[in-house]
Amino acid sequence: MLSILPVRDTLDVIGGKWKILILISIMEGNHHFREIERSIPNLSTKVLSDQLKDLETNQLISRSVSNGFPVRTAYTLTEHGKTLQKLILEMHNWGVLHRKKIIQ
Amino acid sequence: MLSILPVRDTLDVIGGKWKILILISIMEGNHHFREIERSIPNLSTKVLSDQLKDLETNQLISRSVSNGFPVRTAYTLTEHGKTLQKLILEMHNWGVLHRKKIIQ
DNA sequence: GTAATCAGTTACTTCAAGGTAAGTGGTTAC
């Protein structure tokens, strides 16, 4: 008997059009704002900014600003964010399976 | 290097507010239209009807109509639909973990 | 014969996620 709330919580956090893409981009080594932006086609600065705030609020990523000049911000996965990796891999694998099934 | 498309495919199929809830309801033994509708609070007939069509298009559920009277429709998971169970369980588990982390 | 149930459809509205475009304030390269 699965209760519904936890699954909805998960979708709130990683659902939508961009959140998973941004997480994957950071996982793959893109840590700066423009770097992440350039790595994901059609992602606007406004949407990226909004989504990064959401991800930070949910403690999946952390934002740090270097004290030196030029000031550079760096986004990294938190330990909590890293617990998503297995789930993202599962979603990837199921997506591949599904595409094979549907497109044939 | 995870490509983005498969994860997006997965979200297209199980994302949104209702699809996973409907799948879980069917998994738990609700097979008739009104049965599914009653099992999920605040779900309207129109939305249920739309979502069931989507799920059928994606070959996750199948719709069968009994030849006898009264005509009853039955929605069941396909074999392909059953491959989602592991992923849904993962989403459930991560949701529980996340709620602990955020709400404390 | 009328009230209720099943399995939906149709027409219309609302709303939040996402998109567009321009601007801000600082730094660096030449």
Next chain:
DNA sequence: GTAACCACTTACCTTGAAGTAACTGATTAC
């Protein structure tokens, strides 16, 4: 000193998912 880059913000607009409400057509119970 001006052009370009970094890291955004602000204001406004668009669109599609979801919600509301009423209706359909068949069957069954009383």
